[in-house]
Amino acid sequence: MAHPISSPRPSRPGISFAGRPLALLAAAVILALGAWACVYLYLRGDRWIALILFLGLLATVYVFTSPRVYPLRYIWPGLVFFVLLVVYPIGYTVYSAFTNYGTGHMLSKSQAVQQLQSALYAPPDAKTFTFTAFGDPKGKIVFLLKGADGQLLLAQDGRVKPLSADDPQPVSKDGGQTYERLGDLPAIPPLKLIARLSQLQNQTFAYGESVLSISSLNQFSEMRHQYKYDPQRDVLTNLATGKEYRPKDGYYTSADGQTLSPGFTSRVGFYNFTRLFEDQAIRGPFTEVFIWTLVWATLTVVIQLVAGLALGLLMNDPYLKLRNFYRSVLILPYAIPAFISALVWTGLLNTDVGIINGILRHIIGFNIPWFQSPFWAKVALFLVNLWLGYPYMMLIILGALQSIPGELYEAARVDGATPGQIIRTITLPLLMTTIGPLLVGSFAFNFNNFNVIYLVTGGNPPMVGAQTPAGHTDILISYTYRLAFEGGQGNQLGFAAAISIVIFVIVAVISLIQFRFTRLAEEVSTDYV
Amino acid sequence: MKKALALLVALTLLASLAVGSAGALASTPGKLLIWCSEAQVPALKPMAAEFQKKYGVPVMVTEMGFGDIRPNLITKGPSGEGPDLIVGPHDWLGELVANGAVAPIDLTANEESLFTGTAIKAFTYNGKLYGMPYAVEAIGLIYNKKLVPHPPKTLDELMAVAKKLTDPAKKEYGFLYPLGDAYHAYPFLSADGHYFFRLTSKGFDAKDIGIAQMVPGARIIATLTQSGLVPKGSDYNTMASLFQSGKVGMIMTGPWQIDSIKKAGIDYGVAKLPTIDGRPATPFVGVQGFMMSAFSKNKLLAMQFLRDFVMTKEGQLAIHKVDPRIPALKSAFEAVSSDPDLKAFGESAADGIPMPAIPEMAAVWNAVQNALTAITNGQTDPVTAMKTADAQVRKAIAQGAKK
Numbered sequence: 001m002a003h004p005i006s007s008p009r010p011s012r013p014g015i016s017f018a019g020r021p022l023a024l025l026a027a028a029v030i031l032a033l034g035a036w037a038c039v040y041l042y043l044r045g046d047r048w049i050a051l052i053l054f055l056g057l058l059a060t061v062y063v064f065t066s067p068r069v070y071p072l073r074y075i076w077p078g079l080v081f082f083v084l085l086v087v088y089p090i091g092y093t094v095y096s097a098f099t100n101y102g103t104g105h106m107l108s109k110s111q112a113v114q115q116l117q118s119a120l121y122a123p124p125d126a127k128t129f130t131f132t133a134f135g136d137p138k139g140k141i142v143f144l145l146k147g148a149d150g151q152l153l154l155a156q157d158g159r160v161k162p163l164s165a166d167d168p169q170p171v172s173k174d175g176g177q178t179y180e181r182l183g184d185l186p187a188i189p190p191l192k193l194i195a196r197l198s199q200l201q202n203q204t205f206a207y208g209e210s211v212l213s214i215s216s217l218n219q220f221s222e223m224r225h226q227y228k229y230d231p232q233r234d235v236l237t238n239l240a241t242g243k244e245y246r247p248k249d250g251y252y253t254s255a256d257g258q259t260l261s262p263g264f265t266s267r268v269g270f271y272n273f274t275r276l277f278e279d280q281a282i283r284g285p286f287t288e289v290f291i292w293t294l295v296w297a298t299l300t301v302v303i304q305l306v307a308g309l310a311l312g313l314l315m316n317d318p319y320l321k322l323r324n325f326y327r328s329v330l331i332l333p334y335a336i337p338a339f340i341s342a343l344v345w346t347g348l349l350n351t352d353v354g355i356i357n358g359i360l361r362h363i364i365g366f367n368i369p370w371f372q373s374p375f376w377a378k379v380a381l382f383l384v385n386l387w388l389g390y391p392y393m394m395l396i397i398l399g400a401l402q403s404i405p406g407e408l409y410e411a412a413r414v415d416g417a418t419p420g421q422i423i424r425t426i427t428l429p430l431l432m433t434t435i436g437p438l439l440v441g442s443f444a445f446n447f448n449n450f451n452v453i454y455l456v457t458g459g460n461p462p463m464v465g466a467q468t469p470a471g472h473t474d475i476l477i478s479y480t481y482r483l484a485f486e487g488g489q490g491n492q493l494g495f496a497a498a499i500s501i502v503i504f505v506i507v508a509v510i511s512l513i514q515f516r517f518t519r520l521a522e523e524v525s526t527d528y529v
Numbered sequence: 530m531k532k533a534l535a536l537l538v539a540l541t542l543l544a545s546l547a548v549g550s551a552g553a554l555a556s557t558p559g560k561l562l563i564w565c566s567e568a569q570v571p572a573l574k575p576m577a578a579e580f581q582k583k584y585g586v587p588v589m590v591t592e593m594g595f596g597d598i599r600p601n602l603i604t605k606g607p608s609g610e611g612p613d614l615i616v617g618p619h620d621w622l623g624e625l626v627a628n629g630a631v632a633p634i635d636l637t638a639n640e641e642s643l644f645t646g647t648a649i650k651a652f653t654y655n656g657k658l659y660g661m662p663y664a665v666e667a668i669g670l671i672y673n674k675k676l677v678p679h680p681p682k683t684l685d686e687l688m689a690v691a692k693k694l695t696d697p698a699k700k701e702y703g704f705l706y707p708l709g710d711a712y713h714a715y716p717f718l719s720a721d722g723h724y725f726f727r728l729t730s731k732g733f734d735a736k737d738i739g740i741a742q743m744v745p746g747a748r749i750i751a752t753l754t755q756s757g758l759v760p761k762g763s764d765y766n767t768m769a770s771l772f773q774s775g776k777v778g779m780i781m782t783g784p785w786q787i788d789s790i791k792k793a794g795i796d797y798g799v800a801k802l803p804t805i806d807g808r809p810a811t812p813f814v815g816v817q818g819f820m821m822s823a824f825s826k827n828k829l830l831a832m833q834f835l836r837d838f839v840m841t842k843e844g845q846l847a848i849h850k851v852d853p854r855i856p857a858l859k860s861a862f863e864a865v866s867s868d869p870d871l872k873a874f875g876e877s878a879a880d881g882i883p884m885p886a887i888p889e890m891a892a893v894w895n896a897v898q899n900a901l902t903a904i905t906n907g908q909t910d911p912v913t914a915m916k917t918a919d920a921q922v923r924k925a926i927a928q929g930a931k932k
Contacts, residue, residue, distance in 0.1 A: 044609070103888060104627040111607050115629050115823060122635075194584045198558035198827040215635065217833060262629025281924045352760035353700055353767050372761055372906040460709070462899035464909045469895045469921050486895040487925050490624045490888045 027064075031057065056080070096497040097272055103490025105250045105263045112264040113229050116236055116252070120223040123210060129153065129220040132170075132178070134185035137192045141200070144170055144182055145212070145220050155205045155220070160212055190217045227260075236260065272498035282483060285463055285470035292378075293475040297447040300385050301439055307386060308393020309431075313423070315394065316401045327398075334391035342455035345384045346371075374472035377457050381473055384456050385446070392442075400434040401427070436518030443514065444507050453478045476503055558826040561588040561834060563819075564602070565616035566595040568852040573616075576838045576847070583837075586830055603628045606824040613825040614834070619651040619816040622659050622886040632823040633657040634832065643840060648857035651816035651883035656731050661835045662818035663845055664854035667878035668713060668783045669812075670800045671790065676703075676778040680800035684749070687779065687803045691758050694778040700771065704758060706781040707765040708750075708905045711897040712884075713781060716802050716810035718746035718897070719882075725893050726885050733885040735926060740897065741919035747904055747911035749805070754905045761905055784854060784874050799873035802880075814881040816857065892925035893918075 034057045042050035060080075063072050099105075107115070129145035143155040144163070152163040152170070163170075168183020179187055193200070194217065204211035207222060215221035227236045227245075236245040236252050245252035250266040251259035276282060314320065315327050333341060348356050349370040357367045370380045404427065412422050453459060459471030459478050469486075470479055480503070484496035561580070565573060570592050577588035591612065593601065599621045605611045607630075625631040636658060641649050648662035670687075672680050676694055681687040691703025707713045723746060727737035753759045769786060771777045773793035780786075781802070790797050802810035819839055821831055838844035845861035855875045856862045866872050884890075900918035903909045909917075 103624055106603050106628040106630075107607050112629065191584065194830070194833065195559060195586060197829045197833070201827075201829045214829065216829065216836075261627055263627075279928065281928070347766065350764075350767055351762035352697065353762060353771065369761070369906075372908075460899075460902050461906055461908060462903050464903050465913070465917055467921065467924055469899045471899070482895055486891055487928070490627065490891060 101494040102492040109264040119226040126222040133188040134182040160205045281467040284467040304389040307390040312397030440514045562612040564612040572848040613831045620886045623888040660818035660820040662857035664817040667812045669877040672779040674796045703778045705768040720746040720805045735889040799870045801876040809880040812881040813884040896921040
C-alpha cells in the first residue's frame with residue numbers, strides 16, 4: 001500500500017571505498033594478512049585453525065559487504081575479540097580439563113612416536129670412522145670412510161660397502177693420510193662441508209644391522225635404532241630386547257608396566273575431577289582452606305567498603321578544604337602496581353627488622369609475629385589488601401554519591417533529620433543500588449586474589465601435619481596452585497584447568513545468590529524514591 | 530555483491546602468493562639459533578659473529594627472560610619454532626627430558642674430563658649427558674671483615690662468633706641466612722650425610738627419600754632460631770639489605786650477592802662453608818650450561834659451536850667476564866682461581882652435590898619449605914616437621930606415579 005508521506009526505506013549500502021583509498025588499503029592489508037596466515041597455518045599442519053580463520057575471514061567479508069546484515073557491522077569487531085579473548089580460552093580450558101596435558105604429556109602422539117622412532121643409540125662395540133667427502137659441495141656427495149683397522153668403505157645412496165677394485169679409486173699424495181680425489185671427484189675440505197652439515201646429519205647409511213651417520217666434522221659413527229613403530233598395530237618395539245610398548249594413559253607402556261618417555265597428551269575423561277574430590281590428601285586441608293577463602297573474600301570486601309565509604313563521604317563534603325589534594329593522595333595506592341605494594345608491605349611487616357614492628361615495639365613493648373602466627377598473618381593480609389583496595393571503593397562511592405539527587409537531602413533537612421539519619425535512610429540505601437553489583441564483583445575478585453596471598457604470605461604459616469603442603473592463609477586458588485604446579489610432577493595443566501572450572505562454579509553460585517540479595521535491596525530502595 | 534566477489538578474487542590471488550612465502554618463515558636448517566638470558570648475550574654475540582666468519586653459518590642469539598626459556602622451549606619446540614641451543618641451569622633437565630624437549634649430546638671420555646666432575650655429573654640425566662656446562666655455583670660464607678676478621682672454620686665457631694655480634698635491639702646480627710628457603714638451608718639439612726634423594730651412579734633415585742632422617746640438620750636450624758641468633762623474619766631480602774648496611778657479621782648465600790655488596794662499599798670476604806660436626810658442609814651446586822633442543826635441525830652445527838666456544842678456555846673466560854661465576858672447564862677455572870671470592874665459592878661447591886634435576890624435586894621444595902617455616906616459627910619440633918614433609922613428598926610422588 002503506497003502512502004504519500006511514507007519515506008523510502010533508508011538505503012544500507014555496502015561499504016564504498018570510492019574516494020577512500022586509505023580505507024581500501026587497510027582492508028586489503030588485513031585481508032591479505034589473514035589469507036597469508038590461513039595458508040601458512042594450513043601448510044604447517046594446523047588445519048583446524050586454518051579452516052576457522054578462513055571461515056572467519058569469509059564471514060568478515062560478508063558482514064562488511066552485504067546490506068542485509070548491516071547492523072552487525074557495528075558489533076562485529078567486538079564479537080571477534082570476544083571469541084578470541086574470551087570464548088576460545090574458556091573452551092580450551094574446558095578441553096584441557098579432560099586431558100592429561102602437562103609435564104611429560106606436552107607432545108602430540110605423533111610427535112612422541114616420531115621422537116622415539118628416530119632415537120639412535122650406540123651399540124656396545126660401536127665403530128667409528130674417519131672420512132673424506134668427495135664431489136660437489138652443493139650437489140651429490142660420496143663419502144670415503146676409513147675404519148680403525150684401515151679398511152676403506154664407500155658410503156653412498158644410503159648404503160655402505162667395502163671399496164672394491166671396480167669402484168673409482170682414491171688418490172693420495174701422502175700415503176693414505178689424506179685424499180685428494182676419488183676417481184674424478186675432488187675432495188671437499190671440511191670447512192666447505194659445514195654449511196651442509198644440517199642436511200647431511202639426517203643421512204644414514206645401512207651397515208649390517210646398524211646405520212652409519214656423520215657424527216662430527218671428521219667422524220662417522222655406528223648407531224642403531226632403538227625402536228621400530230608399527231602404525232597398523234600402534235605398537236613400538238624395542239629392537240634390542242624385542243619388548244612391545246602400547247599406548248596407555250599417555251605413555252607407550254609395556255606389558256610389565258614400563259613406560260617410554262616422552263609421553264603424549266591424551267584424553268582422560270573425568271579423572272582430573274574425580275581426583276580432586278576423591279584424593280584424601282587433597283581433601284584433607286580443603287575444608288579449612290575453603291572456609292578461610294570465604295572469610296577472606298567477605299571480610300576483605302566489608303573492610304574495604306567501610307574504609308571506602310568513610311573516605312568517600314568525607315571527600316564528598318564540600319566544606320572540606322584541600323579536597324582535591326586529599327583525593328589525589330588517597331588514590332595513590334591504586335596507582336602503584338599491586339605487585340610492588342605487596343612486596344613493600346612484606347618488608348614493612350617483617351617481624352624483626354620491619355618498620356611497623358619497630359614502631360609497635362616502642363608503644364606496646366613486644367613484636368607482633370606478623371607472618372609466624374596464623375592469626376596475625378591473616379590480619380596482615382587484611383591490612384595489605386585494605387591498602388590495595390580502598391581507593392577503588394572510594395572512587396566508586398564518590399561516583400555513586402554524585403547520582404543521589406540533592407533534593408532528597410534538602411527535604412530530609414527540612415523535615416529535621418539528623419546527619420546520621422540522613423546517611424542511614426538516604427545515602428546508604430541509594431548507594432547500595434549502584435555499588436551492590438560492584439561489591440559482588442569485588443567479592444569474586446578477592447575470592448581468587450592469588451597475587452596478594454602469594455606475594456605477602458605465600459600461604460604461610462604452614463598447617464602442621466597436613467597430608468599435602470598447605471598453609472593457614474592459603475585460599476583455594478593458591479592451594480590449587482601448590483597442587484597443580486608444585487606438587488612434584490611438574491606442571492599439571494590439565495588438573496589445573498579442572499580445578500579452575502570447579503572454582504568458577506563455586507564463584508558463580510555464590511555470585512548468583514549475592515545478586516539476588518542486591519536485587520532485593522534495589523527493590524526496597526526503589527520504594528523509597 | 531560484485532564488490533564481495535572482487536574482494537574474494539583478490540583474496541585468492543593473495544593466498545596463492547602466500548603459498549610461495551610460507552616456506553621462508555619455517556625454521557630452516559643451516560642457521561643456528563640460541564636462546565639465552567640477559568647475562569650471556571654480550572659474550573655470545575661476538576662468538577656468533579666469529580662462527581659466521583669462520584664457517585659461513587649464520588648464528589642468531591635471542592635474549593629471553595630467564596624464566597621464559599624453559600616453558601617456551603617446551604611449548605614452541607614441538608611446533609618447530611624453537612631454537613637449536615638454550616642456556617640454562619641443569620635442574621631444568623628433569624622437566625625438559627620428561628617432555629622430550631632436549632636431546633643428549635655426545636662427548637668422548639677425554640672431552641668430558643676437561644670439565645669439573647660435578648659439572649658433568651649435574652648435566653647427566655638417566656645416564657646420558659644433556660648439556661655442556663660453562664659455570665658452577667654454590668653458596669658460601671660471606672663475611673664483613675670489620676666485624677669478623679677471621680672467618681669461622683666450624684659451625685660451633687660460627688655460633689660463638691655470631692653470639693658476640695648479635696644485638697637484636699640495635700638490629701645487629703652475627704649470622705643471617707634465608708630461613709624458610711630449602712636451597713639455602715640444605716648445607717644444614719644435609720648434616721650427617723643426609724639427603725633429599727639418594728645420589729646413585731645413575732643419578733638421583735626418586736624412590737630413596739631421606740627427608741625424615743634429616744633431623745640433626747633440622748635441630749641445628751631450630752637451635753639457630755630458638756637461641757635468638759637468627760631472627761624469625763630472616764628472609765633473603767632482609768639478609769641482603771642488613772648485610773649491605775654493615776650490620777651483619779656473616780651471611781650464607783651465593784656469588785650473585787657479591788655485586789650489590791661491593792656497591793654498598795662493604796669490606797667483605799668469602800670463605801668456604803664451615804664444617805658441621807667435623808664433616809664438610811654440602812651445599813647444592815647449580816650448574817649452568819648449553820642444552821640442545823630435541824627439535825633442532827642443526828645438531829651437528831650446534832655441537833661444532835659448543836666445541837669451538839664452550840669447550841675452550843677462551844670461550845669460557847669470555848662468558849665468565851660477563852657472567853662471573855666459577856668456570857666449569859678446568860683450564861678456565863685455573864686461569865681465574867687467583868680471585869679469592871671465586872676460589873672460596875669454588876671450594877664450597879667442590880664439597881657440594883648437584884641440585885637434583887628430577888621433576889620430583891618440585892614436591893620437595895614445597896614440603897620442606899613448609900617444614901622449615903614450621904620449625905623456625907616454633908610451631909612444631911624438628912622430628913615431626915621432617916616426618917610430615919617426608920610423608921607429603923611420598924604422597925605427591927605416589928600420586929604422580931598413578932597417572
